[in-house]
Structure formats: C-alpha cells, structure tokens
Amino acid sequence: MYKKFWISVTFLILLCLCLWVQLDITAEAKRDVIIVIDPGHGGTNMGARYNGVIEKEATMKVAVAMKEELEKYEGVVVYLTRTGDESIELLDRAKFARDMKADIVLSLHFNMSEAHDLRGSEMWISSTGGLKQEAEHFAKIEQMLLKEYGIAKRGCFTRLNDEGTDYYGIIRESADFQIPAVIVEHCYLDRAEEYAFYDTDAALDRLGRIDATAVAMAYKLSSEELGVDYSRHYVSNTKLPEHLLTEDVTPPSEVSLDIVDYNENNHQLSLHLKVAEEESTMVYYQYSFNGGKTFSNKLPFYTNHEVDFVTQAYPSTDNSFVVRAYNAYGLYTDSEVYDLNELLFPYDGPVLREEDIVTEFITSVLDDIETFADELPPEIKSAATIVLIVGSIWGIVTVIVLFMQQRSKHKIVEEYQSEAKGA
Numbered sequence: 359m360y361k362k363f364w365i366s367v368t369f370l371i372l373l374c375l376c377l378w379v380q381l382d383i384t385a386e387a388k389r390d391v392i393i394v395i396d397p398g399h400g401g402t403n404m405g406a407r408y409n410g411v412i413e414k415e416a417t418m419k420v421a422v423a424m425k426e427e428l429e430k431y432e433g434v435v436v437y438l439t440r441t442g443d444e445s446i447e448l449l450d451r452a453k454f455a456r457d458m459k460a461d462i463v464l465s466l467h468f469n470m471s472e473a474h475d476l477r478g479s480e481m482w483i484s485s486t487g488g489l490k491q492e493a494e495h496f497a498k499i500e501q502m503l504l505k506e507y508g509i510a511k512r513g514c515f516t517r518l519n520d521e522g523t524d525y526y527g528i529i530r531e532s533a534d535f536q537i538p539a540v541i542v543e544h545c546y547l548d549r550a551e552e553y554a555f556y557d558t559d560a561a562l563d564r565l566g567r568i569d570a571t572a573v574a575m576a577y578k579l580s581s582e583e584l585g586v587d588y589s590r591h592y593v594s595n596t597k598l599p600e601h602l603l604t605e606d607v608t609p610p611s612e613v614s615l616d617i618v619d620y621n622e623n624n625h626q627l628s629l630h631l632k633v634a635e636e637e638s639t640m641v642y643y644q645y646s647f648n649g650g651k652t653f654s655n656k657l658p659f660y661t662n663h664e665v666d667f668v669t670q671a672y673p674s675t676d677n678s679f680v681v682r683a684y685n686a687y688g689l690y691t692d693s694e695v696y697d698l699n700e701l702l703f704p705y706d707g708p709v710l711r712e713e714d715i716v717t718e719f720i721t722s723v724l725d726d727i728e729t730f731a732d733e734l735p736p737e738i739k740s741a742a743t744i745v746l747i748v749g750s751i752w753g754i755v756t757v758i759v760l761f762m763q764q765r766s767k768h769k770i771v772e773e774y775q776s777e778a779k780g781a
C-alpha cells in the first residue's frame with residue numbers, strides 16, 4: 359500500500375518537473391527580440407552628400423520611421439544608437455548594442471560610387487558562422503522587399519581586412535560581442551533612377567517602414583495593430599505587405615504625355631511624361647502601342663514626377679500609344695491615348711469612294727481565286743476544269759428545261775382562257 363503511494367507521489371513530482379521545464383522553455387522562446395538600429399554617421403561625420411541630401415540626416419529619418427513601425431509589433435524592443443546629431447565611435451555603438459543585449463545591429467546607410475555608375479541595394483554582413491547566418495537571413499528579406507519596392511539588388515557581401523576579421527568597424531566590433539550586424543546601404547544617392555527612393559521625407563519614412571517589415575519577417579513577429587502575422591513566414595514568400603501598399607489609396611491624379619519629336623530616319627520617338635501625384639513618390643512607368651493590351655517592361659522614374667524617354671515607332675494596324683505610371687503603392691493612372699498612325703504616319707494615297715472600295719474588293723477576291731487556281735497541281739486543275747464544264751452544261755440545260763416548262767404552262771393557260779372566252 360505504502361509502496362503504491364510513494365510510486366504515485368514520485369510520478370507526480372516527475373510530471374510537475376517536466377511541466378516546469380516545458381514552461382521555462384516556452385518562456386525562454388517568447389523572450390522579446392532586441393533590435394538595435396544604428397543611424398549611420400552623425401555629428402561631424404556627415405556621410406555621403408548628394409542631390410541636396412546629407413547621409414547622416416537621411417539615415418536618422420529612416421531610423422526613426424523604422425523604430426516607430428517596428429514598435430507596432432509584439433515581442434520586440436527597439437533601441438537607436440543615437441537619437442541626436444552626434445559623433446559616436448563605432449566601438450561605442452557596438453558596446454551600446456552589447457549593453458542592450460541586442461539580437462542584431464542594423465546600421466542604416468546610403469551609398470555613392472566614385473564614377474556614379476552603380477545602383478541598387480547593398481548589404482554588408484558579418485562574415486563568420488552563426489553571426490553570418492543570422493545577418494544574412496535578415497539581409498535576404500530586406501533586399502527582397504527593397505526589390506519589390508523598385509530598388510534593384512546589387513548584392514549581399516562580407517569583407518575581411520588584412521587581419522582576417524571583418525573589414526567594416528560596426529560589423530567587426532559587434533562580432534567581438536557575438537552580435538550579428540548588417541550594414542544596410544539602401545540605394546545610391548548619386549543615381550537619378552534612385553532619387554525617388556530618398557529625396558522626400560515621405561520616401562525616407564517608407565524605407566524605414568520597409569526595414570521594419572523585414573525585421574518583423576526575419577524574426578517572425580506579428581502585429582495586432584497592423585493585422586499581420588509573420589510567425590509562420592517563409593523567406594520565399596516575401597512580398598511587400600498590404601499595409602505598406604495601402605497608405606496612399608488614390609492613384610496619381612494626372613498623367614500627361616507629350617510627343618517631343620519623331621525622327622523618320624531612325625524611327626526614334628521622344629516623349630515627355632509628367633505626373634501629378636501629391637501623396638507618394640512615383641516609381642515606374644510603362645508604355646503600350648496597342649491601347650493597353652500589352653505593355654513594355656516597367657521603367658524607373660529618373661526624377662520624382664517627370665521623365666523623358668525614347669522608344670521606336672513604326673506604322674502598324676493598331677498604333678494607340680498610351681503610358682501607364684505607377685506610384686510607390688502600386689496604384690497607376692494612364693495617360694491620354696495617342697493614335698500614332700494619325701499623328702506620325704498619315705495615309706497619303708488617293709481617297710476612295712464607296713463603289714471604288716467595292717470594286718477593289720471584288721477585284722482582290724478574283725485575284726485571290728486566280729492565284730489559288732494557278733497554284734493547283736495540273737491534274738487537280740484539269741479535274742477542276744472538267745467539273746466546271748460539266749457543271750456549266752448541267753446548269754444551262756436546267757435553265758432551258760425550266761424555261762420550256764414555264765412556256766408550256768403559259769400556253770396551256772392561254773389555250774384554256776381563249777376556249778373559255780369562245781364558249
């Protein structure tokens with residue numbers, strides 16, 4: 359009896375222990391994700407300067423928007439390495455991340471190239487083991503989202519110095535504290551195609567919100583406020599989420615298109631496109647030669663609301679030229695439709711009257727029959743001739759027989775009538 363009791367007690371204690379360990383693991387798994395956002399540069403360190411934009415200011419605007427958006431998610435704590443315009447050593451930024459127990463450091467930047475010939479987003483990540491894996495996981499998602507938005511993917515890189523450690527300070531110093539780090543070079547300041555992605559506060563705000571979404575996806579966060587749940591998110595599904603696409607619910611209010619020039623020798627058609635869009639940036643345009651049935655590839659806007667472009671135009675049956683312009687929320691408006699045949703390739707032959715058109719049609723049909731007959735092999739051709747001759751004879755005989763029948767009927771009726779009169 360006592361033995362049974364003690365077995366039960368031991369079993370119960372064991373069960374409680376198991377449950378406690380289980381709960382503890384769950385609690386551990388549900389620990390808040392800690393994100394340290396590092397707005398690149400600051401103070402006397404201006405970063406890149408181009409097109410009226412100073413990098414240290416742009417990175418701060420993106421960082422603020424990113425923090426604000428990220429805090430809409432549950433289970434995440436966000437810190438900025440700087441909140442004002444101050445110079446901070448890279449080591450101190452990394453130490454801050456260590457003190458905050460950061461899961462990852464995301465250092466925000468904008469790029470520039472010496473020859474002004476590069477474009478797209480670049481990610482620089484930790485080079486070793488688990489740090490690399492975690493940094494790369496975020497970088498991949500970030501670049502997919504930026505690509506969806508219109509910023510091409512230049513690549514995700516690691517770089518080592520002569521000592522074999524990470525070349526970039528923020529990555530190296532963070533790695534010393536076992537924290538993965540990513541330098542996010544959003545786009546190139548010195549490429550006109552990319553102006554639209556940073557040249558307004560709204561554009562910087564949007565980059566910050568995209569960065570935040572990438573973090574949410576990478577760390578499988580969810581947000582009741584935004585109505586999104588990335589807890590079962592797979593990298594291959596990465597798309598710009600609805601809530602990032604629906605902030606501006608109106609398409610561009612006007613898309614006006616001007617034909618600037620047409621060169622008859624090389625068929626080059628020069629056009630100027632101007633868009634009225636108050637709420638968001640313009641991202642793409644595409645054009646169609648058939649009234650919108652099929653379109654060219656999407657092309658980037660060189661400046662925010664205007665673009666000059668060239669294409670080639672030729673006479674064609676359907677030559678209805680139209681341009682479609684997309685804002686940053688994927689909403690579009692079409693330009694007016696131009697009939698290029700009427701504008702560029704007017705018909706200069708004689709004007710035909712209706713009966714001429716009928717005559718022309720009959721002649722063309724007869725011509726077609728003749729060509730068809732000519733192309734027939736001789737044996738079929740002679741067989742066809744015999745059929746034609748027999749058919750014609752049969753036709754003529756039928757007509758004669760019918761005519762005779764009609765005449766005799768007539769005669770009978772006439773005879774009957776004259777008989778009747780005579781009676």
Ligand SMILES: [Zn+2]
Pocket residue numbers: 398399405406413466467468
């Ligand atoms: Zn920078």
